[in-house]
Amino acid sequence: MRESHIALLRAASTEAKLLLIGIPVLVWTLLPIYHMFLFAISPKDSAFSGKLWPDHPTLRNFGIVFRQEHYFLHHFWEQLWNSLFIALATGALTLTIATGAAFAISRLKVKGGRTVMNLALFTYFIPAAFLAVPMYRTMGVYGLLNSQWSLIIAMVTIATPYAIWVLKQTSDNLPVELDEAAVMDGASPMQLFRLVYLPLIAPALVAIGTYAILLAWNEYLYAFLLLSKDTAITLPVALGNFLSADDSPWELLMTTGFVYALPPAAIYYAFRRYMVSGLTAGAVKS
Amino acid sequence: MASAVTLTEPESSVAADGARWLTPWQFWGIVLLIPYLIIFTFFVIYPIAYGFWTARHPHTYVALVQDPIFVRSVINTFLFLAIGINIKMFIALLLSGFFVQARWWIKWLSVLFILPWAVPSIPTILSLRFMLNPEWGVVNTLIFRFTGEDGPNWLNDPAIGLTMAVAVHIWKSLPFWTLILISGRLAISADLYEAASVDGATNTQKFKYVTWPSLRTLYLTCTILSMIFTLGDFNSVYLLTGGGPADLTHVLATLGIRYLRIDQVDMSMAAIVIALPAILPLVFYMMKRLAR
Amino acid sequence: MASVAIRGARKSFGTTAVIHGVDVAIADGEFVVLVGPSGCGKSTLLRMIAGLENITGGEIKIGDRVVNHVPPKERDVAMVFQNYALYPHMTVAQNMAFSMKLRGAPQAEINERVKRASEILGLGPYLERFPRQLSGGQRQRVAMGRAIVRDPQVFLFDEPLSNLDAKLRVQMRTEIKELHQRLRTTTVYVTHDQIEAMTMADKIVVMHDGLVEQIGTPLELYDKPANQFVAGFIGSPAMNFLKGKVKVNGSATFEGPNGVKLPLSQAPSSSDGRPAVYGIRPEHFTIADDGAEAEIVVVEPTGSETQVFAKLGGEEVVAVFRERHQFNPGDKIRLKPDQRVVHLFDEATGKRLTA
Numbered sequence: 001m002r003e004s005h006i007a008l009l010r011a012a013s014t015e016a017k018l019l020l021i022g023i024p025v026l027v028w029t030l031l032p033i034y035h036m037f038l039f040a041i042s043p044k045d046s047a048f049s050g051k052l053w054p055d056h057p058t059l060r061n062f063g064i065v066f067r068q069e070h071y072f073l074h075h076f077w078e079q080l081w082n083s084l085f086i087a088l089a090t091g092a093l094t095l096t097i098a099t100g101a102a103f104a105i106s107r108l109k110v111k112g113g114r115t116v117m118n119l120a121l122f123t124y125f126i127p128a129a130f131l132a133v134p135m136y137r138t139m140g141v142y143g144l145l146n147s148q149w150s151l152i153i154a155m156v157t158i159a160t161p162y163a164i165w166v167l168k169q170t171s172d173n174l175p176v177e178l179d180e181a182a183v184m185d186g187a188s189p190m191q192l193f194r195l196v197y198l199p200l201i202a203p204a205l206v207a208i209g210t211y212a213i214l215l216a217w218n219e220y221l222y223a224f225l226l227l228s229k230d231t232a233i234t235l236p237v238a239l240g241n242f243l244s245a246d247d248s249p250w251e252l253l254m255t256t257g258f259v260y261a262l263p264p265a266a267i268y269y270a271f272r273r274y275m276v277s278g279l280t281a282g283a284v285k286s
Numbered sequence: 287m288a289s290a291v292t293l294t295e296p297e298s299s300v301a302a303d304g305a306r307w308l309t310p311w312q313f314w315g316i317v318l319l320i321p322y323l324i325i326f327t328f329f330v331i332y333p334i335a336y337g338f339w340t341a342r343h344p345h346t347y348v349a350l351v352q353d354p355i356f357v358r359s360v361i362n363t364f365l366f367l368a369i370g371i372n373i374k375m376f377i378a379l380l381l382s383g384f385f386v387q388a389r390w391w392i393k394w395l396s397v398l399f400i401l402p403w404a405v406p407s408i409p410t411i412l413s414l415r416f417m418l419n420p421e422w423g424v425v426n427t428l429i430f431r432f433t434g435e436d437g438p439n440w441l442n443d444p445a446i447g448l449t450m451a452v453a454v455h456i457w458k459s460l461p462f463w464t465l466i467l468i469s470g471r472l473a474i475s476a477d478l479y480e481a482a483s484v485d486g487a488t489n490t491q492k493f494k495y496v497t498w499p500s501l502r503t504l505y506l507t508c509t510i511l512s513m514i515f516t517l518g519d520f521n522s523v524y525l526l527t528g529g530g531p532a533d534l535t536h537v538l539a540t541l542g543i544r545y546l547r548i549d550q551v552d553m554s555m556a557a558i559v560i561a562l563p564a565i566l567p568l569v570f571y572m573m574k575r576l577a578r
Numbered sequence: 579m580a581s582v583a584i585r586g587a588r589k590s591f592g593t594t595a596v597i598h599g600v601d602v603a604i605a606d607g608e609f610v611v612l613v614g615p616s617g618c619g620k621s622t623l624l625r626m627i628a629g630l631e632n633i634t635g636g637e638i639k640i641g642d643r644v645v646n647h648v649p650p651k652e653r654d655v656a657m658v659f660q661n662y663a664l665y666p667h668m669t670v671a672q673n674m675a676f677s678m679k680l681r682g683a684p685q686a687e688i689n690e691r692v693k694r695a696s697e698i699l700g701l702g703p704y705l706e707r708f709p710r711q712l713s714g715g716q717r718q719r720v721a722m723g724r725a726i727v728r729d730p731q732v733f734l735f736d737e738p739l740s741n742l743d744a745k746l747r748v749q750m751r752t753e754i755k756e757l758h759q760r761l762r763t764t765t766v767y768v769t770h771d772q773i774e775a776m777t778m779a780d781k782i783v784v785m786h787d788g789l790v791e792q793i794g795t796p797l798e799l800y801d802k803p804a805n806q807f808v809a810g811f812i813g814s815p816a817m818n819f820l821k822g823k824v825k826v827n828g829s830a831t832f833e834g835p836n837g838v839k840l841p842l843s844q845a846p847s848s849s850d851g852r853p854a855v856y857g858i859r860p861e862h863f864t865i866a867d868d869g870a871e872a873e874i875v876v877v878e879p880t881g882s883e884t885q886v887f888a889k890l891g892g893e894e895v896v897a898v899f900r901e902r903h904q905f906n907p908g909d910k911i912r913l914k915p916d917q918r919v920v921h922l923f924d925e926a927t928g929k930r931l932t933a
Binding site: 138 | 310317319323329332340381402405406408410416424457461516518519524551555558565569
Binding site: 191 | 628630655660677681724
């Protein structure tokens with residue numbers, strides 16, 4: 001009787017200790033996001049009250065944003081489309097380039113493949129901000145500044161090294177006999193690629209595609225360096241431009257930001273299964 | 287000469303013919319590598335070469351070292367890395383232990399916990415920036431309501447500003463590293479813990495003798511990788527403080543943009559070149575780890 | 579179907595030579611087993627026939643065609659891999675149809691062939707399943723089905739049974755043999771397991787360190803091993819070897835370790851005093867009063883037979899008896915080799931001395 005009492009107490013104290021960690025973690029994680037959400041659903045004048053829930057919650061801010069009814073927001077839909085286009089193009093190009101390279105290095109064992117892998121890894125380890133200014137000047141030299149392709153290419157440059165590495169790790173784990181069986185069955189290299197390799201690494205492709213899309217969607221520094229025309233910039237750059245004005249409509253800024261944060265969160269949750277295993281597998285192995 | 291040719295001829299012809307069926311494989315291998323090599327040549331090699339070329343004059347470095355903002359940002363970067371990363375990784379290590387506990391609510395929490403990493407930096411950092419606004423930010427509003435006094439002028443104080451930038455960085459990237467350390471912990475065989483329990487180990491002893499030895503290498507790898515990534519963390523500083531007040535919170539990642547703005551591209555390149563001796567060892571360490 | 583002729587085949591990886599000139603002739607329809615310890619080059623040789631490894635020297639002919647430089651898909655050979663190498667994302671039917679599909683065969687023909695192969699192998703009910711939904715034995719059958727569908731000139735098997743448990747291995751052994759008797763396709767089969775080799779082969783090629791030690795039918799290898807390596811490799815438990823000297827003194831005897839005298843039916847010519855190795859299989863010992871004295875160390879009954887480990891002249895030997903004896907460790911017994919089946923080998927070269 002007494003002993004079961006003690007066991008119960010001990011379980012309760014463990015639970016309490018866990019909660020003591022869990023609650024601060026929850027608050028810490030959600031605070032900025034909730035604050036942003038609060039702004040988005042508050043009327044203009046009551047957003048700064050410090051209350052946990054506004055007295056008169058409203059969706060009016062969303063209406064203003066979606067109808068582009070503020071001069072900061074005149075190009076909202078266009079900029080959202082720019083973000084989407086650049087993210088999708090980055091995802092598609094990264095997948096194409098990285099899958100081919102990983103297949104060539106890991107399965108075709110192309111001569112010099114190891115060197116290319118090392119070059120890619122080296123690129124992966126260049127801090128992105130360090131490459132930003134040279135990249136900006138380079139795009140100027142190539143005459144690509146202000147073209148959305150400059151941002152797409154820059155994002156692909158940054159995303160492919162990691163993509164190649166993850167895909168190569170995944171490919172290396174496929175048994176080599178599968179390729180040999182396909183060779184015996186009469187497959188050409190491209191048939192092997194299309195009919196055997198791609199289906200087998202599909203889960204990793206989902207992870208990598210998502211990674212590249214989120215990377216491009218969330219990018220600020222390169223976007224703001226490489227694009228400047230109001231109709232060409234992505235939404236993060238537009239949000240950054242809010243800052244430079246004195247009369248910034250904070251509640252609209254937060255509403256737009258909230259809208260912008262939703263798709264990546266949704267994508268992440270949709271592909272969480274692939275993301276976690278795909279992106280952390282390689283890291284744990286080292 | 288001629289005899290040498292005839293001697294080697296049978297061997298080499300066999301090798302060449304033997305490789306004949308390999309040729310389409312090598313051919314397609316090269317074709318599939320070309321797109322990446324193009325990207326690499328034109329958008330990695332060329333910019334780097336351009337950067338070095340721009341920063342080739344010694345007087346640039348003299349000017350750079352004499353610039354107090356550069357010196358300040360080197361110190362800031364060092365503090366950011368030495369303190370920020372270690373705190374972050376330590377918290378990640380602790381939290382990974384928390385998240386591997388089997389509870390339904392911890393599972394849900396771990397799902398939410400990822401949010402900062404998944405969502406774009408700019409809206410959330412701006413949200414924090416408004417929270418910390420000295421006049422109408424929610425933090426100072428609350429301080430005023432409870433104490434009747436004005437709160438600190440958060441982002442206008444370089445020390446607090448940099449601290450907050452570190453906090454933003456931790457907020458943003460803690461989930462990722464926690465996730466990796468969770469995978470690391472989950473990769474440890476449960477048998478080891480059961481064996482330790484049978485041997486009468488306490489939780490602390492289990493950590494010391496089972497978890498830590500298995501996690502140590504991963505932890506070190508993560509710390510170094512995080513340092514390299516953090517060197518390139520532009521957003522946490524730039525979007526929060528903009529380098530201000532008075533350019534006192536710049537780090538190397540934002541300094542390049544500052545010099546670009548005032549049209550001193552050579553300085554912006556030189557700032558990076560001068561940092562290379564510190565970064566390259568880390569990079570080569572990581573390459574040796576990952577390139578197997 | 580076709581014959582396979584390997585002449586002076588050599589293979590090097592970089593500067594390391596792994597096969598140093600191998601000659602094997604495989605007749606049309608024959609079941610040939612390449613056997614040897616791991617690292618002997620048997621799998622490499624098989625892969626050279628398949629075209630998965632290129633040939634450093636010599637030539638390989640399939641039918642009348644030298645295939646040294648022919649890509650695998652044009653050699654018309656099919657291969658079954660040790661880990662089956664089934665495509666995980668394809669159903670059983672798709673796995674079997676894959677090679678035909680790559681070849682652009684008409685769908686009707688593909689269906690017909692897959693159906694036939696699946697009937698032969700009893701895979702009918704599993705055609706729409708994926709490999710992960712199959713047991714080990716079923717996967718093994720699918721791997722064979724994939725080869726059968728192609729109706730190739732030659733089947734190549736690379737240790738196909740080593741991933742199966744012992745019982746299934748015996749069953750599949752019989753199935754593969756039956757399959758060969760039914761299809762009569764020339765087959766080259768690699769294994770490290772001499773029992774597999776003995777039970778399945780028309781002809782066995784024993785390989786060791788990149789060289790062929792002996793080629794022959796299973797019973798030829800068992801009865802007349804060409805050298806000490808083959809003698810030790812074929813047969814289980816392995817042949818006993820005792821070092822000593824041949825003595826010809828009227829009748830021939832063999833003087834083993836510590837002066838043990840062992841009978842010889844006939845001595846090789848002019849071999850008196852010659853150092854040699856005396857080989858006798860465990861099953862060729864009998865208990866007899868005129869046998870050599872030995873002390874029992876361990877007794878291992880299996881039911882059908884009893885293995886006895888004993889010290890003979892200080893050396894440990896194994897003897898196997900079908901009949902039941904009362905043996906205990908420490909007992910002294912008299913072991914008599916059957917002198918008709920004694921093997922003598924040269925001590926230095928290991929070559930067979932007896933006829």
